[in-house]
Amino acid sequence: MAFRFLIVDDSATTRAIIKRTIRMAQLPTDKVLEAANGMEALRVLACEAVDLVMADLHMPEMDGLEMTRRLLSEQSTRHIPVVVISAEPNCDRLEQMKREGVRGYLRKPFTPESLRALITETLGVCDG
Amino acid sequence: MVDIENCIAVRHLVDALERMAFISALPLEGTASKPASALLLRIGFRGPANMRIEILTDEALGSLMAANVMGDCPDALFRGRDALKELLNVTCGSLLSQWPSAEGRNFEMSIPEVQPVDAAGWEQLLAEGDFALLDAEGHILGIRLADRK
Numbered sequence: 001m002a003f004r005f006l007i008v009d010d011s012a013t014t015r016a017i018i019k020r021t022i023r024m025a026q027l028p029t030d031k032v033l034e035a036a037n038g039m040e041a042l043r044v045l046a047c048e049a050v051d052l053v054m055a056d057l058h059m060p061e062m063d064g065l066e067m068t069r070r071l072l073s074e075q076s077t078r079h080i081p082v083v084v085i086s087a088e089p090n091c092d093r094l095e096q097m098k099r100e101g102v103r104g105y106l107r108k109p110f111t112p113e114s115l116r117a118l119i120t121e122t123l124g125v126c127d128g
Numbered sequence: 129m130v131d132i133e134n135c136i137a138v139r140h141l142v143d144a145l146e147r148m149a150f151i152s153a154l155p156l157e158g159t160a161s162k163p164a165s166a167l168l169l170r171i172g173f174r175g176p177a178n179m180r181i182e183i184l185t186d187e188a189l190g191s192l193m194a195a196n197v198m199g200d201c202p203d204a205l206f207r208g209r210d211a212l213k214e215l216l217n218v219t220c221g222s223l224l225s226q227w228p229s230a231e232g233r234n235f236e237m238s239i240p241e242v243q244p245v246d247a248a249g250w251e252q253l254l255a256e257g258d259f260a261l262l263d264a265e266g267h268i269l270g271i272r273l274a275d276r277k
Contacts, residue, residue, distance in 0.1 A: 013211040016197045017148055058239075087221025089235045090175075107225060108218045109147035 002030035008041040008055035025116035038067030057086045135260040140222040149193040156261040166245040169216045175235035178276045189267035213240040
């Protein structure tokens with residue numbers, strides 16, 4: 001099975017780093033989509049099916065938490081797991097993130113191994 | 129002159145640069161000449177400590193980072209500032225996540241800002257003497273922690 005990912009981050013550099021790291025992690029990939037904020041992500045998800053959303057927390061227009069709330073509130077998107085990849089150091093916010101339904105968290109900077117572990121664990125696939 | 133080994137932010141900066149863009153940085157030897165396009169980047173944080181981190185560097189380092197990350201993408205040349213802002217953001221988050229004796233580590237980070245630095249500004253910033261200076265594959269890279277203004 002090959003996965004379809006959506007990367008949501010306002011930094012083009014970060015989106016490129018995550019794409020590169022997905023390749024380095026040798027994850028079976030069908031398609032990697034990109035969005036620069038939560039609002040754009042919702043537009044992408046209105047017409048594309050994905051297996052996992054990887055989002056930053058702090059973005060203009062719509063942040064990662066609000067985007068997660070919107071996805072969970074819609075029948076058509078509530079099954080899509082969201083993980084956060086961020087530099088966020090605030091422990092309260094990380095706890096809030098979990099309460100709001102975010103399935104996993106990876107702190108920047110990250111390694112291919114840690115990204116692979118996050119993805120395989122979140123998608124429940126056997127890593128080996 | 130800043131003792132690089134004792135500058136807490138340096139380790140986080142070097143690690144972020146290496147992991148994000150495969151660029152290594154070593155202590156600068158020789159003089160810190162002003163590059164053609166010098167930039168000062170700044171991010172503030174509030175919480176158990178209220179401070180800011182500043183990076184003084186060459187815009188060309190940002191272009192190199194973007195090229196390393198994006199490969200042949202034509203946008204890479206224009207993404208230098210974005211790459212440097214993300215480097216500062218990641219460095220700050222990494223530093224704060226391991227901030228010594230900060231209960232709860234409940235920091236709030238600001239949005240990174242960038243501004244060009246002219247020759248006089250470059251001299252003045254270096255004369256303040258608190259930047260830890262590195263050589264990142266031929267590009268100057270300075271970092272300092274300061275009280276938030």
